[in-house]
Amino acid sequence: MTDPTPVRLLLADDHPVVRAGLRAVLETEPGLVVVAEAATAEDAVARAAEGDIDVVLMDLQFGKGMGGAEATARITARAGSPRVLVVTTYDSDADTLPAIEAGATGYLLKDAPPEDLAAAVRTAAAGRTALAPRVAERLMNRLRMPGTALTRRETEVLALVADGLSNQAIGRRLHLTEGTVKSHLARVYTKLGVDSRTAAVATATDLGLIRR
Amino acid sequence: MTDPTPVRLLLADDHPVVRAGLRAVLETEPGLVVVAEAATAEDAVARAAEGDIDVVLMDLQFGKGMGGAEATARITARAGSPRVLVVTTYDSDADTLPAIEAGATGYLLKDAPPEDLAAAVRTAAAGRTALAPRVAERLMNRLRMPGTALTRRETEVLALVADGLSNQAIGRRLHLTEGTVKSHLARVYTKLGVDSRTAAVATATDLGLIRR
DNA sequence: CGCGCCCTCTAACTTTCGATGGAGGCACCC
């Protein structure tokens, strides 16, 4: 009656408590086995390369070093790589879009009930996409309102504005001229319907386009 | 050799995964027993009132309803109440100060290693204060820099800046001249050590001087 | 191979901000 080939999992999260929680929740499920944990994104990439993992549960925020999105990209870049299921606290566009672009098979929120989590892991193991309802809704809104969608570069510039940088400083950081930064921001303003950097940060934060 | 009166714990966190993780980490410790869990702040307040709890592990962010700080205040307001140990992800002043004001016995971060967590629970059970190193450092910095405190008017103006209003608009809103608004902001900038409105909003948000 | 979208850059122009250095009124406290 037991499944002869259980789904083998790697937990990548810098919080020991969260790793213990995921382990506790998932190991009670039949057919799921946690075979390894990683406390940094670098470790996760290295461990995933060993070939004995079916699904990686990946956090996006790590205290130091590489982020979860980049780790996801590196893992999925290899042939025969495991599926990566992002499990994080936030559902802003600033987090979801890079993760999905990086090749994540699913995107879950940490407040999900254990059943949903286990179901998503099985879905991911089967190669199908698993999205949390809130994330799915956000993506739908994106598709419905294409005029409002900020491009990657625009989001990047706006995030630096939110950090308090001047146009000149942003230009230096991104290797752009100050004029180009202004161009990006001008487009951001029209898309968001505002007319200043502070107003742009305010509404973008409300809309979840950037995090703060 | 076993302690006849173990420390009885209540876990209050809206994430099932985190509750499972805390339970897994703490129940392996001798002398600690998790007797209840709460998924909302309201439940935590009600459950803590039953009198059979020594220490509450309280998250600050709950998806809906009451926040962890208010719940902490309500729990500690009663006589003979349990100790409240805040366990959260963030260490900004906006979170720590209200929690401490509300009567929390300690403040931990979720990335703490399990040993530290268990040690902090025992410290709290004994009635002593348990602070994560990063939080302690932050509090020390506060005490060292008393000049950073913003006046009511300055905070009011800065909050409107964070909402994206121009100096003129703020003046209209508060019945001030634009020049007065500039005066307030100039003082805010020197106090925060910045030189632009966006930078002021960024650092004030980090410091928890304004809400967003 | 166009077409559209994104990214980059330019340049001149207007408006808003921020810096500086004041000044007077008011409340509170020693």
Place this chain on the structure above:
DNA sequence: GGGTGCCTCCATCGAAAGTTAGAGGGCGCG
């Protein structure tokens, strides 16, 4: 009464930010 801190207002000047109206290259898609 004389501090001290907060709030209000003033004027000027240089520095950012925002506006407008372009243009060209790259990339994917039908």
